[in-house]
Amino acid sequence: MVRVILLVLMLLAVYASALDRLWDTRYTFGPEFMVRDRFTVGAGFYTAYIEDGTLPINAQVAINDYWEFGGKIFSTTNDKLKNINTFADIGAKYRIREYGTLEADFLLGLNNSEGGGLVFSYAQLQKLSKNFSNLIEGRIGFFDAVTGKDGYAKLGIGLTPQLQLGNSVRAMMGVETSGSLGNLTDDFMIDLVPRIEVGLLPNLRVLGELAIGILQEKNNNNVRTGIYLTCDL
Numbered sequence: 001m002v003r004v005i006l007l008v009l010m011l012l013a014v015y016a017s018a019l020d021r022l023w024d025t026r027y028t029f030g031p032e033f034m035v036r037d038r039f040t041v042g043a044g045f046y047t048a049y050i051e052d053g054t055l056p057i058n059a060q061v062a063i064n065d066y067w068e069f070g071g072k073i074f075s076t077t078n079d080k081l082k083n084i085n086t087f088a089d090i091g092a093k094y095r096i097r098e099y100g101t102l103e104a105d106f107l108l109g110l111n112n113s114e115g116g117g118l119v120f121s122y123a124q125l126q127k128l129s130k131n132f133s134n135l136i137e138g139r140i141g142f143f144d145a146v147t148g149k150d151g152y153a154k155l156g157i158g159l160t161p162q163l164q165l166g167n168s169v170r171a172m173m174g175v176e177t178s179g180s181l182g183n184l185t186d187d188f189m190i191d192l193v194p195r196i197e198v199g200l201l202p203n204l205r206v207l208g209e210l211a212i213g214i215l216q217e218k219n220n221n222n223v224r225t226g227i228y229l230t231c232d233l
Helices: 002-015
Strands: 039-048 053-062 067-078 083-097 100-109 116-127 131-141 153-165 169-180 189-201 202-207 211-213 224-232
Touching: none
Parallel strands: none
Antiparallel strands: 039 053, 039 224, 053 067, 067 083, 083 100, 100 116, 116 131, 131 153, 153 169, 169 189, 189 202, 189 211, 202 224
């Protein structure tokens, strides 16, 4: 069973496709509801075939039932490691009700001219049964690093149904949309994002994702591979 799960994760990592930066601007590796009282570190790797690859490293801590803080640094290389662009994301999440949170993420280009970005989001977790839930998230981003040059703002809505399989496997199917204000017709994208998370040890998890760009040809031309490892301390 473990070999089958690891094989699925490897296949997902081979075929994952690029997402809008609005959805990558977060201190976690993907849509994730706040977990009380934990400290987590993680690392991963993904590559869009127009570049060499990206290495994200993150840390997050929930200091009580209401606040979580985190940070992520990710470096992207191009031209066979000749160019390296590094970004930092600093964010915080606040629980406004039992299953609802507000989040803010500040994105900063450390060694490039892409400037900064700011993303606000609201997430609502729907507990539909013991093993099945749905995470709904709305996002709005500002400034060039998120919206692109001369962009006003970028909006996104995502749905992520989640199925818990036993104690160690969680399957997710994300539907993530994004579009720019002022250019919604040409810059509207939809990604289907199946994910699978496997607990290898009590505090160690591995996540693989397959994101499929649909609706517009330019969205399908970007392909990304990726896999992530997180550890609760």
